[in-house]
Amino acid sequence: MARCSGRLLCICLLPCVMVGHLIVYIMVSICITISYSPPLLPVRFVAPGTSSNSGTLASHPLNPFWKLGLEEGALWNQLQRFLDRQHNPILRGNRTWVKLPDAEDGRVREGDAGEAPADCRPDNRWASRLQDFNTLPEQMRDFVLSMHCRDYPLLTDQPGICGGEGQGAEAPVLLLAIKSETGNFENRQAIRQTWGQSGWVQGEAGGRGGLVRTVFLLGKQDPSAGLYPDLEALLELEKSQHQDILQWDFRDSFYNLTLKDVLFWRWFSLRCPRALFVFKGDDDIFLRTRSLLDFLHQQGDESGDPGQNSTERTRDLFVGEVIANAGPNRQPSTKYYIPESFYKGTYPAYAGGGGVVYSGDLALRLGRVSRRVHLFPIDDVYLGMCLHRLGISPSHHPGFLTFDLPASDREKPCAYRSVILVHKRSPKEMLRLWSELQTVPPPC
Secondary structure (H helix, E strand, O other): HHHHHHHHHHHHHHHHHHHHEEEEEEEHHHHHHHHHHOOOOOOOOOOHHHHHHOOOOOOOOOOOOHHHHOOHHHHHHHHHHHHHHHOOOOOOOOOOEEEEOOOOOOEEEEOOOOOOOOOOOOOOOHHOOOOOOOOHHHHHHHHHHOOOOOOOOOEEEOOOOOOOOOOOOOOOOOEEEEEEOOOOOOHHHHHOOOOOOOOEOHHHHHHHOEEEEEEEEEEEEEEEHHOOOOOOHHHHHHHHHHEOOOOOOEEOOOHHHHHHHHHHHHHHOOOOOOOOOEEEEEEEEEEEEHHHHHHHHHHHHHHHHOOOOOHHHHOOOEEEEEEEOOOOOOOOOOOOOOOOOOOOOOOOEOOOOOOEEEEHHHHHHHHHHHHHHHOOOHHHHHHHHHHHHHHOOOEEEOOOOOOOOOOOOOOOOHHHHHEEEOOOHHHHHHHHHHHHHOOOOOOO
8 A cells, every 4th residue: 555655746746846857957958048158250351441349330141141131121122132033033024124213203113123224324213212322421422323334435445464365375374453543643554564474473482474464444534523723634644554454434433443343354255265264353462473473372282183284173262351241331421331222131251352263264253243243332342252152151361461561560561471462561661561571581
């Protein structure tokens, strides 16, 4: 009888014990959840001027950029959604029609998203979609009024700079495409005399070199940028003497730097499609061109299967100082300002615009895919958007110092031993560095 009573007691107590264990488990789980802090994502730099710890940035994406970024409220997001639908192979037929904002009342209408306007004069059709348009900084208003156009005439061409189409013409191993402005004569001349010399360039310490060509990418002098003299006559003299300038008929401003990428890719596909690599940079950097050639040859020799051609191995090569986990700068006082009414979401990974290098094959694909990505005011970010569209991630290289060396090391030649690029350098500093770095710098 006592044995039966004990068993009955155990059976009765068992549910109570199990419930007690469950309560303890729940309480422990709650405590762990409350006390847990997610690991911090690596932070580099946002389109210069803002760190991603400031409360002004969009949150880090939880899904791929092209799924998360296209939120409803911002103009660029809406325009990109129209382009996505137009180029969706499932939705499109022989001719794709999508809804576009109407120029008159802001409502949508049926239209062909691929049709370009008759000219590139300022167009108010998108301004009506921005409730805060009249309060935006001038450069942002100007961009919105002209962002419908990416087809500007080429005023100055250099058709033979890459050797032409003849069978005996040698294509460059590296094409240096340098973004410049009309008034930056000293910068361009310093580059020609130092790291941007056209011709055969030997690698470091006698390493394998290659043919290098240089072009400077210019728009037209911006009369609204300040009280500056008309420099077009001097520019014409420079063009005739050096024959390395490409100039298009658009206003040269910070928000129009994206046009230089888009128009350069088009020129590249026509005039220089056999170049193996493209370096795109600013005219205030210092590039160790011989070290870059060594790096590019190494990529072709060591990546991929040994039996592959080196151009196949480097087909998706894109290298620079990669900036990840970044979002728009929401400070109206900075030139990198992007209002929330224009763009919502985060930026895809991109490389600092001081200088990047990528394969010639990728340059051709970037030109094609750029037609599917709506123009964005910041050229670095736009390039990252195009890469993301191609399914390519930029590769980080510690030798691309677009934010410069530590101040204490800038005057030491030995500090440049592992450097490929530094930003910023004046023409005088370029000449000094060039003289000091004619041999491989010793270790510090």
